[in-house]
Amino acid sequence: MIRFAVPCLALLLASAPLAANEGEIAGPPRIAAAFPKPALSLEGGKWFDGQRFVEDHWYSIDGKLTRTPPPRIDVRIYLDGRYVLPPLADAHNHNLQNAWTAATFADDYLRRGIFYSAQLAANAEEIAGYRGVLGGPGRVDVLWAEATLSSSDGHPLGLALAGAKQAGMPDDPKDYIDKSFWAIDSLGDLDAKWSKIAETRPELIKVIVVDDAHAAEQRKDRSSYGFRGMSTALLPEVVRRAHAIGARVAAHVDSADDIDRVVASGVDIVAHLNTRIPKGLTATDLRLSESTIAEMKRRGTKIIPTVAVTRYYLAAHPEDRAELLAVIRDNLTRLKAAGVPMLAGSDLFDGSVIDEVEALHATNVFTSEEVLALTTSATPRALFPDRLIGSFAEGAEASLIAYDGDPSKDLTILREPRLAIKQGEILSR
Numbered sequence: 001m002i003r004f005a006v007p008c009l010a011l012l013l014a015s016a017p018l019a020a021n022e023g024e025i026a027g028p029p030r031i032a033a034a035f036p037k038p039a040l041s042l043e044g045g046k047w048f049d050g051q052r053f054v055e056d057h058w059y060s061i062d063g064k065l066t067r068t069p070p071p072r073i074d075v076r077i078y079l080d081g082r083y084v085l086p087p088l089a090d091a092h093n094h095n096l097q098n099a100w101t102a103a104t105f106a107d108d109y110l111r112r113g114i115f116y117s118a119q120l121a122a123n124a125e126e127i128a129g130y131r132g133v134l135g136g137p138g139r140v141d142v143l144w145a146e147a148t149l150s151s152s153d154g155h156p157l158g159l160a161l162a163g164a165k166q167a168g169m170p171d172d173p174k175d176y177i178d179k180s181f182w183a184i185d186s187l188g189d190l191d192a193k194w195s196k197i198a199e200t201r202p203e204l205i206k207v208i209v210v211d212d213a214h215a216a217e218q219r220k221d222r223s224s225y226g227f228r229g230m231s232t233a234l235l236p237e238v239v240r241r242a243h244a245i246g247a248r249v250a251a252h253v254d255s256a257d258d259i260d261r262v263v264a265s266g267v268d269i270v271a272h273l274n275t276r277i278p279k280g281l282t283a284t285d286l287r288l289s290e291s292t293i294a295e296m297k298r299r300g301t302k303i304i305p306t307v308a309v310t311r312y313y314l315a316a317h318p319e320d321r322a323e324l325l326a327v328i329r330d331n332l333t334r335l336k337a338a339g340v341p342m343l344a345g346s347d348l349f350d351g352s353v354i355d356e357v358e359a360l361h362a363t364n365v366f367t368s369e370e371v372l373a374l375t376t377s378a379t380p381r382a383l384f385p386d387r388l389i390g391s392f393a394e395g396a397e398a399s400l401i402a403y404d405g406d407p408s409k410d411l412t413i414l415r416e417p418r419l420a421i422k423q424g425e426i427l428s429r
Helices: 009-013 099-111 157-166 187-198 212-218 232-244 256-265 290-299 307-316 318-338 353-362 368-383 411-415
Strands: 003-005 040-048 053-061 064-066 075-078 083-085 088-093 114-119 141-150 204-208 248-252 400-403 417-422 425-428
Touching (some): 040 368, 088 368, 114 368, 187 232, 353 368, 368 411
Parallel strands (some): 040 075, 114 141, 141 204
Antiparallel strands (some): 400 417
16 A cells, blocks of 8 residues: 655645535535645655656645655655556546536546546536536646537537437427527627627637538438538638637537548647548548648647547447448558647546547557557646646646556556545545
C-alpha cells in the first residue's frame, strides 16, 4: 500500500463534505477555505514523461509542482515504486449534461482517474443550476459545448423524442427546438438567434452535420426525421461568429465528405472519426481523402476518433466489423503519419475514455505510450489551453494518478488507480 507520513494531520482532517441545501447537489469533500493546502512530498515514484516512466521526486506547494523542497513538509507520500500519470481527460462525452447525470457520474470520473472532460451537447440554461458544483480541487473539470446547432429536423431531436416516448412523456418537437438545441435552417435563423446563443459567452459550440451531401434525399425519408443536420453552407458564418466571441467550434459528422466540408469551413474540432456506416453509404464513403488530411494538418484541425463508440453500431451490424475497423485503421494511420492533432474521447454513456484508450491501442496504429500521452497530455491541454496541466513540470498543477503496475505494459491497469491527487488535494488512497 502507498505509505503516508503526516506531521500535520490537522490539515487533512480539515476536509469535510459541503452541506447541500434542498434541491442542490452536494459536492465532494473540499478543503475549508480557512486552511491552506498541505505541502506534499511525493517520493519514490516512477513518473510518466510522455514517452516512458522515470524515477523522480516532486513536491506540491499550494497545489503546484516543484522540485524545490519547501521549508516545511506537511505530508510525505511514499509511492514505493508505483507508476504515476497525469490525470486522464475525455474529450467527448455527455454524462454530465444535466443535474441527474452530473450527480450520478461526476464522482465516478474521479474514481477512474479522469479529471477533465468535454461535454459536447450541453445547454447553457440547464447547466446553469449545477455547473458550480463541478470544477476545481476535488471535482472534475468540464469544458461545456454550451450551444448545439442543428436543423429543425436534426439530431439530437430524434433521440430526445424517442427518450420522451419511452418515458411516457409528451413527444412534442417544440419542447426541444431552440431549448435543448438551436435550430438553424437558414442565415435568417442564425441572425435571429445568434445574440441569444452568444450571450452566455460559450467557450465551445457544437454543430451537427449528417451526410450533408445527401440532405435532400434524407428529407424524403420520413424515418430520418430528428436525425438530420445543419447545412454546411452555413458553417463558415457560424465559425466566423463563434471565433469573434472567443468560442471554438466542434462538428459532429457522418462521412468523409462531411469531414472535408467542416474542415474547409474552419471548425476547430472534428468530434468523430466516422464510426458507423450510415444508411445509403458504404465503408468507402468513410475514407478520408489525402487533401482533407493535408488541410487538417495545415489548419491545425483536431479530431476525436471515438473508436470505442463503434461498439454500439457493431452490436447491431456485426457483419460490418471487418470493413468498418479496416477503414478506421486506415484513416488513423494516415492522420497520424500526417501529424494531424488527435484527442482522446469516448462518447460512451456506459464507459469512459479508458475504453477509448484500449480501442485506439487495439487498432495497432498507436503504441501504449502514445495512447497514454494522448489522454493524459494532448487532450487535457487542448481542453484547457490556458492551464499548465498534462505533464509533470515546474509550476504545473499538482494533479496525478498512481497505479500499482505499469500501464504502458498493460492498459487495463488504468482501471485500478491507487492514489489520486488534484491540484494538491489528496482524493483517495
